Amino acid sequence: MTLPSLAALGIDPVTAAVYEFVLTCGDTVDVAAIAAARGLDDAVVVTALEQLRNTGLVHRTADGHGRHAPGYGAVDPRVAVSALVAAHDEQLADARTAVAGLGALFDDGRRVADPSGTTTVLTGHAAVGDWYSRLQHRARGEFLAFDRPPYVVATNESVERGALNRGVRWRAIYTVASFTVDGSLQGVHRLGADGEEARVTRDLPVKLAIADRQVALVSVGPLDVPTAAPEALLTESPALIAALCDLFESRWRTAVPVPALPAPTASGGAGADASVDWSEVAARLAAVTGTPDGVGGSDPDGVRAGAGSSRAAVGPGGPADPVTGLRAPTVDERDLLAFVAAGATDDVIARQLGISPRTLRRRLHDLFDELGASNRFHAGVEAARRGWV
Secondary structure: OOOOOOHHHOOOHHHHHHHHHHHHHOOOEOHHHHHHHHOOOHHHHHHHHHHHHHOOOEEEOOOOOOOOOOOEEEOOHHHHHHHHHHHHHHHHHHHHHHHHHHHHHHHHHHHHHOOOOOEEEEEOHHHHHHHHHHHHHHOOOEEEEEEOOOOOOOOOHHHHHHHHHOOOEEEEEEEHHHHOOOOHHHHHHHHHHHOOEEEEEOOOOOOEEEEOOOEEEEEOOOOOOOOOOOEEEEEOOHHHHHHHHHHHHHHHHHOEEOOOOOOOOOOOOOOOOOOOOHHHHHHHHHHHOOOOOOOOOOOOOOOOOOOOOHHHHOOOOOOEOOOOOOEOOOHHHHHHHHHHHHOOOHHHHHHHHOOOHHHHHHHHHHHHHHHOOOOHHHHHHHHHHHOOO
16 A cells, blocks of 8 residues: 655655555564665665654664664554654644744844834734723823724723823814713813813724824724724834824814803703703804894794705805805704704704694704704704804
């Protein structure tokens, strides 16, 4: 029979042929007999036999037993080959273990050869969260951030407040989705009181943190799969950081300031108490922008003009601004936005405007379409950008 390949054990075809012959002999055999049987030179056979002996597959008889040359015999392959395979497995395991250390040596060599900066991929909540916290502590002059869900670590206002207290200029751009959790907008306003500069935009392509324009952390994993293990690039490359800073500044210019919270009520709430005089709130907000409040009329049949009517196009709100191309809001739109901005519930708004909940829902839908908004907060952001509130 022909032996299967033993190349994985470091045995070449010639040595394998010698080994096969020794296995078939049943007793020890000398070099000359093997050479004659396989048609090989004695020197080649000796080299092959010594390799097999060193790997434990054959043994050699001692001199002085009436033989002119030592003989070679096979060790039971079920024992010898299995032991050799196990030894190779251990060596391969050691080699695998060495990969990380070899990679570190390679990276160190690259750093020496190219001191311009390094980039590392981080995977997992622990690694990404640890480095985000490090950047917050590390910042001494400036911190730039894109804030959007899903989040790796919970908000820690005290860490940011510490950075603000040591003079760090902290600028953050939030998305509308950043404020879907109760209390998140209030947290931003608390940090704003301590010095954070915050703006909001509809969406952001990545999550980003840059400390002192020297080191940056940018997400690269799927942002639409909250359960996926987070992945991020950690970089000190000046060229890449410069590009990320340009991206931040571009988004900063088009984002709008985070809208102010409604004035607290007498009970300490933020305007969700139905006992509040919403007509007065709407009138006060309208007065700030110099337009009539228009609150108090009834509309049982929904006959007031909505955002998609001809009145909404030009009506009392006036024609489009010649500079921005954006029209002013109608009285109805301003009234509705005032209530929305103040945090009133649908039932309260409908009651104050004297319309049915169904009519209110239609008007909100039309208003959101006009503003290109997906929810109330986004509508408030877009209205603030247009100067409607």
